[in-house]
Amino acid sequence: MRRGFTALAVASIVVSLSGCGDGNSSSSSETTPSPPPVNNTQPVIVDAGPLVNGQFAGNEDVLFTTVTICVPGTATCQTIDHIVVDTGSTGLRILASQLTLNLPNSMNASGQPIANCIQFADNTYQWGPIAKADIKMAGEVASAVPIQIVGPANFPAPPNDCTAGGTPVETISDLGANGILGVGLFRQDCGPACASPTSPPAIYFSCPASGCSIASVSVAEQLQNPVWTFPQDNNGFLIVLPQIAEGGAASVSGSMIFGIGTQSDNALGSAQAQAADGFGNFTTTFNGTKYSSSFIDSGSNGLFFLDSATTGLPDCSRQEAGFYCPASTTSLTAINSGPNPIASATTVSANVAFSVANAVTLFSSGNNAFNDVGGSNPGAFDWGLPFFFGRTVFVGIEGQRSAAGTGPYWAY
Amino acid sequence: MKKPLIALTALFVSALTGFAALGGSEQSVISDQVRLKASRRVVPEHGYRVHEISRDDGTLIKEYVSFDGKVFGVSWKGPTLPDLSQLLGSSFAEFQNSVHPKAGRRKAAVVHNRDLVVESTGHTRAFQGRAYLNSMLPDGVSQEVVQ
Numbered sequence: 001m002r003r004g005f006t007a008l009a010v011a012s013i014v015v016s017l018s019g020c021g022d023g024n025s026s027s028s029s030e031t032t033p034s035p036p037p038v039n040n041t042q043p044v045i046v047d048a049g050p051l052v053n054g055q056f057a058g059n060e061d062v063l064f065t066t067v068t069i070c071v072p073g074t075a076t077c078q079t080i081d082h083i084v085v086d087t088g089s090t091g092l093r094i095l096a097s098q099l100t101l102n103l104p105n106s107m108n109a110s111g112q113p114i115a116n117c118i119q120f121a122d123n124t125y126q127w128g129p130i131a132k133a134d135i136k137m138a139g140e141v142a143s144a145v146p147i148q149i150v151g152p153a154n155f156p157a158p159p160n161d162c163t164a165g166g167t168p169v170e171t172i173s174d175l176g177a178n179g180i181l182g183v184g185l186f187r188q189d190c191g192p193a194c195a196s197p198t199s200p201p202a203i204y205f206s207c208p209a210s211g212c213s214i215a216s217v218s219v220a221e222q223l224q225n226p227v228w229t230f231p232q233d234n235n236g237f238l239i240v241l242p243q244i245a246e247g248g249a250a251s252v253s254g255s256m257i258f259g260i261g262t263q264s265d266n267a268l269g270s271a272q273a274q275a276a277d278g279f280g281n282f283t284t285t286f287n288g289t290k291y292s293s294s295f296i297d298s299g300s301n302g303l304f305f306l307d308s309a310t311t312g313l314p315d316c317s318r319q320e321a322g323f324y325c326p327a328s329t330t331s332l333t334a335i336n337s338g339p340n341p342i343a344s345a346t347t348v349s350a351n352v353a354f355s356v357a358n359a360v361t362l363f364s365s366g367n368n369a370f371n372d373v374g375g376s377n378p379g380a381f382d383w384g385l386p387f388f389f390g391r392t393v394f395v396g397i398e399g400q401r402s403a404a405g406t407g408p409y410w411a412y
Numbered sequence: 413m414k415k416p417l418i419a420l421t422a423l424f425v426s427a428l429t430g431f432a433a434l435g436g437s438e439q440s441v442i443s444d445q446v447r448l449k450a451s452r453r454v455v456p457e458h459g460y461r462v463h464e465i466s467r468d469d470g471t472l473i474k475e476y477v478s479f480d481g482k483v484f485g486v487s488w489k490g491p492t493l494p495d496l497s498q499l500l501g502s503s504f505a506e507f508q509n510s511v512h513p514k515a516g517r518r519k520a521a522v523v524h525n526r527d528l529v530v531e532s533t534g535h536t537r538a539f540q541g542r543a544y545l546n547s548m549l550p551d552g553v554s555q556e557v558v559q
Contacts, residue, residue, distance in 0.1 A: 049516070059516030088518075089536045119493045121532045121539060122511055122521040165497025165504060176516025182536075189536060193491060199449075199468035201491040279538035295535055304519050307531075315524075321510075322522055377520040378531040379540075384519075 038139030040233045040258040041265065046241075046369040046385070047251040049176050050082040057082075057176035060248075060363060061301040061370055061385040063241075065256065067092065067181060068136040071101060072144035077136070082178050085239070085256060087395055088297030089118060089182035090189040091223025092135055092145075093126060096152035097171065098178040103131035106146055106221055108206050115205040115212055116148045116223060117158060118189065123166035126150045126180075127158035129207070135226045140233060140258050142226035150179070156212050161202035180299070181226075183237065183256075185280045185408035186398045188222040195219050228397045233259025235400035236407060238266060239298065243390030246329065246357065248367030252389070260394055260402040260411075271394055273404035273411035274338030274348045280408060282338040284352075284381040293380040294336070296393070296410055300384030302370075303354055304377035305334075313374065316359050323359035323375040330356050334381065341396065341405025350412065354386070433499045434543055438481040440501070441465070447498065459553045460484070473499070476558055478550040485544035485558035493532070493539050500543055503528050507543075529555065 044065045049057030063085040069092070070077035078101045080094060106114045106129070114130045128150045135142040151170030158168075169175050182189065190203045197216050204222065206215035228234050241254035259266045276282050276295075284294035286306065302323065308315045311332075316325035337349040356374035371389040387393070396407035404411050433440055441463045445452045450471070455462045465473040471490030475483050483501075488494045497504045507530045510523040520533040521541075532541035544558045 057516055062516060118536065119539070120518055121493070121534050121541070122517075122519065123493065123496055123508070123532060160495055160497075161492075164493040164495045166493070167508075174515050184536065186537070190491070191537075193469055196469070201467075201469040201471070203492060280535065281538060293534070293538065293540065295538075297535055300518055301516075302519060307522070307524075322519060375519055376522045377533050378522060380533055382520065382533070382535075 035232050037263055038232065040138055040140060040263055042138040042256040042258070043253065044085055044239065044241075044256050045251060045253050046249075048368050050172060050178055052173045052176070057173075058368065059176040059301065060368055061373060062176060062368075063239075063298050063385055063388070064177065065137070065181060067179075069094070069101060069103075069147070070134040070136065071103060072132050072134050076101065077134075080178050084175075084177045084180045084299055086180050086182050086297070086299030087184050087239075088295065088299040089180060090184045090186050090225045091116075091148060091182045092133075092179065092226060093118065093128075093148040093150050093182065093223075094179040095150050095170065095172060095175065096128060099149060101133070103133050103147075103149070106130040106132060108215060108217065108221075110206065113155075113207045114215070114217055114221060115155070115158075115207045116189070117162035117203055117205065118148070119162070119164060119166070120169070123164060124169045125158070125162055125164065125166055126169055127162055128152055128170075129155055130221070130223070137226070137256075138258065140227075140230045142224070142229040145224045145226055145229050146221055148223060156207050156209070159205070159212050161214055162205070182223065183225050183227055183395065185276055185395060185410075187225055187228050188219055190222055192219060194222060225397060227258055228400055230258065233262045233266070234397075235262065235402045236260040236394060236396040238392055238394045239388055240392045241388045241390070244369055244371050246355070246372065248362060248365055248370040250367055250369070252369040260396060260404065268394065268402070268404055268411060269392075271392065271404075271411040272348050272350060273341050273394070273396065273409045274336060274350070275341040275344065275405070276338060276408040276410060281380075282336060282410070285335040285337065286332075286381070291380045294383070295380070296383040296387060298385050298388055300382050302359075302373035302375050302384045303356065303386050304375045304382040304384060305380070307376045307378045313356055315376065320360050320363065323373065324356050325358045325360055326356060327358070329358075329372060332356065336383075338409075341407070341409040352383075352387070433475055433483050434486050434501045434503050435545055435548065436483050436501045438463075438477045438483065441475045441477070441483065447495075457557070459550050460557070476544070478548065482548055484548035484550065485542065485555070487540075487542035487558055489540040491537050491539070496532070500530065503530075503543070503545065
């Protein structure tokens, strides 16, 4: 039902866009953008991270970018570096400790501040109020979009529904970054489920001084993938990172290019698109077994898949528990598959070759970027940042259309 | 195979106190259900029974109970993480000590200790995981049933 509704809305947008673009005879792209083309290339880098107490954070395989945020509609702005580029979440989240701008907090109909909670599978979380900001990347602007201010002082504490008994990741030393740019497959971090008046999940909260409780929040007031709110180049984006040598690299530079088939630099080319399901997952087949809860996540610092018993890869010792430590680098293959987003009865498959090296050896090298860090993720594949090296990976956003079809889809 | 279902409601059991779950008594399942504002059904299996606690937001928590009334396993799936301090009960501290996330790392939480096993995976909108105690698996019941 939801997909049908979205498709209708997109169809009407496309009609009005092509109407506006009729007079622009100089453009040759298939979906004619109505505004004049802007710079759509945002630099990204894997490096040693921000300085934390005089030392680089130095975490492995974290992809960063620099984002400018502004008080909506003004030239009062702040540029913040070392923001994690994360295709595994949605919405911009800035650590309160790194924010100097005074942004307007979002209030609900009862006049109470709206707060957001993001949880991670390792039982950590980020908590904080929603505020609105203009987000500027390359020549693109997302105007007055909700963002999360993570871990501010003088804000009510997170309830158990958010913490789940876990630990916060709200300081620069905990996060190893100044914030997270969530540019996943979905338009919002939650979507219609959190607008439910009866039983929304523990993602949005109303925060009177007496304490916060789960609340329903309209889709428009939720955290947004800023890309889909751009006036143009808004149907998705691609991440391009060069291949790196075995043993890693100190830093790796690449690009996040906005739009898919909207300008000369973002054509699909030979990339094959695979639709993701309503959770953002697809099927990875390994040694003949299908794992249907697999996903691609630039915010995961390794290739996390299955477990030692299934893969035969030995676990690292306690200090690096959760990573694989084979005696020698091991080459493996898997098959990713999903429906063709433009013809869902057809399945599109891609063979993916990858390697897993000894994580302890890699981490002791002093490098920051590795294409062969692996670890366990029982029952599924989490294709983390190593997947992106040597590839162009397109992210087709939910409900947004390109020549590949309608998102959510991956193409590579 | 058809399984008889026993439907229960969440009402009028608020007098029961004490969370727990893994390693705890079957009664603790009911307090979980109340706290989660969820509905529950019981599915009998060979050698154990499963309490399935579901919420309208898509959360499904299963608690695996032996015939002597002990919760030997739990699993979860849904848009958010359940309160693991509640679900893992007295094993939560061991879980926290074993995973203790390293700064700047994001990955699954996997604990394979001699007795306690916890596997927590997923991402925004789609979390899943399971936990069990090897020492409490009923005779003839494999850990693979905890899914």
